[in-house]
Amino acid sequence: MIAAPLVWAGKRATLPFMQDAFSFDDTMVRLGVFAGLFVLFALIELLLPRRRLIASKGRRWLTNLGISATASLLLRLMAAIAVPLTAVAAAFYAQNNGLGLLNTVDWPDWIKILIALVVLDLAIWAQHLASHKIPVLWRLHQVHHADRDIDVTTAIRFHPVEIGLSMLWKMAVVIPLGASPLAVFLFEVILNGCAMFNHANIGLPR
Template identity: 40%
Template sequence: MIEAGLGLYAIAIPAAMLALMLVTEWLRPRRDLVLGRYPRWRTHALFFLTNAVVGRILSMVVVVGSAAIWADTHDFGLFNRTDWPLWVVTLLAFILLDLAIWAQHHAMHRFRFLWRIHKVHHSDRDLDATTALRFHPLELIVSTLFKSACIALLGVPLMVALAFELWLNCNALFNHSNIRLPRKMDRIIRTILVTPDMHLVHHSTDVAEQNRNYGFALTWWDRLFGTYADESAMGRDHQEIGLAEAVDNRPANYLWSMKLPVT
């Protein structure tokens, strides 16, 4: 019963967040879309379904939940060797896991074989909440294995690990969304969390700008490690999105996107 309940929340909360972002994009869009919603949304839906199948198969080996249970059962990992209060463990787990995700994202851009699979995400010529669903299955596998290892090494409790996953997914839907925030609100939010305007810079066709703003949730790591950029050199209203080698309608095609890592 508990697992069924957790599974329901894991689906319902991101689904509600996605719906909220899509409605807000319609009411208050940040930019006009180059390729529009269709067939981009169809392609992103197919990525979601493909990754759901791959994730189901991967769960037979490891997922973040099973990594947390294994660490607890074997008294493995940092937090299982301490008697810190749950709120301290939760706070530290969120911060350290967020740093790990930042480092993984940085690696995706720095290592050629990882970039080949990650650039599928970057090939989208528009940015909206559905872009957060646009990840190649190979990246899903790499990401799941990496996060699972981090959770085991830290000894993150199961509920905290699952809460972090939900938090990360909701942040990704938010900062990929095409919503126009008031500038003052954007400035306040980005002192802690990555905003759509901040993440927009990372999706620039300019390679130098793709190597900025790696954060998926917290903005601190980009500021700390010198990879923070306030806005694109092209200007916040004129920035081009996607890959310089694919400024056409191919990224909206599912099969082209799936084959991109090997082409």
């Protein structure tokens, strides 16, 4: 097995065999990974830009980061007055209540994690396709495509409502699937990292 399953302990998840020595706050870890990758790609953009930007970078970054911060604040507000709108929280809920396919089968953890990663990736692909095909979703998704330039900040430029709907969609997939908190955490990290890399204005060697 790759890793022991995570268990809920208040607001944190802890690895069972290291409960006294190590605590795992998925929000802080994801934020740390995001910040690290963001800075890395931003620096590479400065050194190896693929194309010349046409709009003010400072103004664009302020706008894009502001949109992202607004979405994050709204999700936290909803979590404070209702329920946590995070896929990891949904995974903990499913795990603690024995819900979902993968919580009912006795398979090795690495197989269940791999299945969860593939299914969640397909779910995000379906969501992205729907955002281009369904008019009301496209109106929200246009905020992402309205960026005058494309760089690492474009990866986080999404309408707050679209962010909320995306999180609800992931939760709707995570619970019946029974994806583990660890699998969902890994997926979120990989998804964010790939999104920033794909949008980064980096000139790769040919």
